[in-house]
Amino acid sequence: xxxxxSVPAPAPAPGALLLCRAEPDLVAAVAPLLGERMPLVGxxxxxxxxxxxxGPWRExxxxxxxxATGWAAALAVCAPWPVxxxxxxxxxxxxxxxxxxxxxxxxxWLADGTPAGEDEAMRTFxxxxxxxxxxxxxxxxxxxxxxxxxxxxxxAGAGAGAGAGAGAGAxxxxxxxxxxxxxxxxxxxxxxxxxxxEDADHLGRAARALPSVRWTEAAGRRPTAxxxxxxxxxxxxxxxxxxxxxxxxxxxxxxxTAWGLRRHSGGWTTAGALxxxxxxxxxxxGLTKRP
Numbered sequence: 001x002x003x004x005x006s007v008p009a010p011a012p013a014p015g016a017l018l019l020c021r022a023e024p025d026l027v028a029a030v031a032p033l034l035g036e037r038m039p040l041v042g043x044x045x046x047x048x049x050x051x052x053x054x055g056p057w058r059e060x061x062x063x064x065x066x067x068a069t070g071w072a073a074a075l076a077v078c079a080p081w082p083v084x085x086x087x088x089x090x091x092x093x094x095x096x097x098x099x100x101x102x103x104x105x106x107x108x109w110l111a112d113g114t115p116a117g118e119d120e121a122m123r124t125f126x127x128x129x130x131x132x133x134x135x136x137x138x139x140x141x142x143x144x145x146x147x148x149x150x151x152x153x154x155x156a157g158a159g160a161g162a163g164a165g166a167g168a169g170a171x172x173x174x175x176x177x178x179x180x181x182x183x184x185x186x187x188x189x190x191x192x193x194x195x196x197x198e199d200a201d202h203l204g205r206a207a208r209a210l211p212s213v214r215w216t217e218a219a220g221r222r223p224t225a226x227x228x229x230x231x232x233x234x235x236x237x238x239x240x241x242x243x244x245x246x247x248x249x250x251x252x253x254x255x256x257t258a259w260g261l262r263r264h265s266g267g268w269t270t271a272g273a274l275x276x277x278x279x280x281x282x283x284x285x286g287l288t289k290r291p
Contacts, residue, residue, distance in 0.1 A: 013199035014057050014064040014089035018050040018071060019043055019188060021081040024214060030078050031216035034071050038216050039207035044189035050216070051207040054200040057089075064089050065096075069106070072098040082128065086176055086196050092116070093172035093196070095179065097125050107144070109172040115144045129186055139182045143175050173197030 020027045024040050027048045031038065036055055043049035052071070056062040064087045072085035076098035085096045094117070096106035105124045107117035122140050131137065170178075176196040180188060193206025207213055 013201075014087070015054065015196075015198060015200045015203060016052055016064055016068040016085060016087040017190075017194065017196065017203070018052065018068070018075070019084040019086065020048045020050065020075065020079075021046060021083075022048060022079065024048045024212075026079065026081070027075075028214065028216055030075055033074050033078060034216075039204060039210075039213050040216050041191055041194075041207055041210050041213050043191065043194075044184075045187040047188050049190060049194060049207075051194065051203050052200065053204060058200065065092070065094060065108075069096040069098070069104060072096055073104055076104075077101055084129070086180075088173055088176065088197055093176050095125075095176070097128060099128055102128075109143075109175045111172050113170040113172055113175055114146060117144065119144050129183070131182070131186060136182055136185055140179070143178055 023046065024042055027050065028040055031040065031050060034050075034052075036053060038053065039051045041049050041051070052068075054064070054067075056067040057064040068085035068087040072083040076083045077100060080100075082097055082099040085098070087094060087096075091111050092108055093111075094106055094108035096104050098104040105121050105128065107115075107121050107125070110116050119141070122144055123137055126133065126137050126140055131140070173196055180190065180196065191206075191210050193209070194203055198206075
């Protein structure tokens with residue numbers, strides 16, 4: 001009979017978090033693009049976190065990294081702030097930073113913490129998110145080295161009090177916690193219970209228990225008047241010049257869809273299709289609203 005020690009541990013469930021450099025009210029305005037209602041909470045000064053249920057990878061069989069990257073890109077081209085997607089599964093963990101129409105940048109670690117990305121990508125990430133080019137980049141560089149203590153080293157470099165986010169060991173998920181420890185300098189502070197590495201159900205329960213949680217709307221809702229500040233970026237607000245962003249979204253959607261089809265990526269293809277659909281609706285709305 002197999003002993004208790006011989007029974008393999010269950011494979012870690014995949015999950016993701018989307019961190020947006022904007023207040024929850026602004027994030028709520030664009031989140032319907034993703035087609036999935038999600039808990040939305042504050043995540044530090046000027047940051048918000050979306051907590052996906054993960055239908056595309058839990059029910060559709062899509063790789064979590066492709067879905068999270070596609071979602072981040074779709075949000076980032078529709079709003080004037082960057083989106084950081086953190087993702088993990090049984091084999092790897094990593095992040096993707098999407099910002100406007102620039103090519104997303106990211107990094108990957110294997111399950112045991114072995115770095116599998118390019119050092120230059122980490123430095124580009126630091127520059128885009130506004131980290132210190134010396135101290136913070138040094139801390140991030142430790143995460144790109146095959147050092148058993150790299151996750152803890154990055155937390156130590158981030159300053160006093162940040163080490164709690166790194167955790168013990170240096171597997172892939174510990175590397176993500178080390179990354180978040182460095183990102184406290186950029187204002188990111190995840191609420192209690194929203195730790196990278198947990199499965200989507202646990203994250204959802206933790207988010208719903210937070211007093212400030214709100215739910216994003218499904219696609220097709222009517223925006224509130226408070227969202228008029230995004231009129232120059234969001235065609236469904238109907239502000240002046242709405243047709244130009246709508247056409248830009250359509251063009252971006254065509255590019256993302258073509259790129260996703262070439263790479264057989266359902267996440268990118270879905271993000272592109274969403275942008276095409278919303279851009280087309282915005283263009284049609286602009287034509288019907290001519291004075």
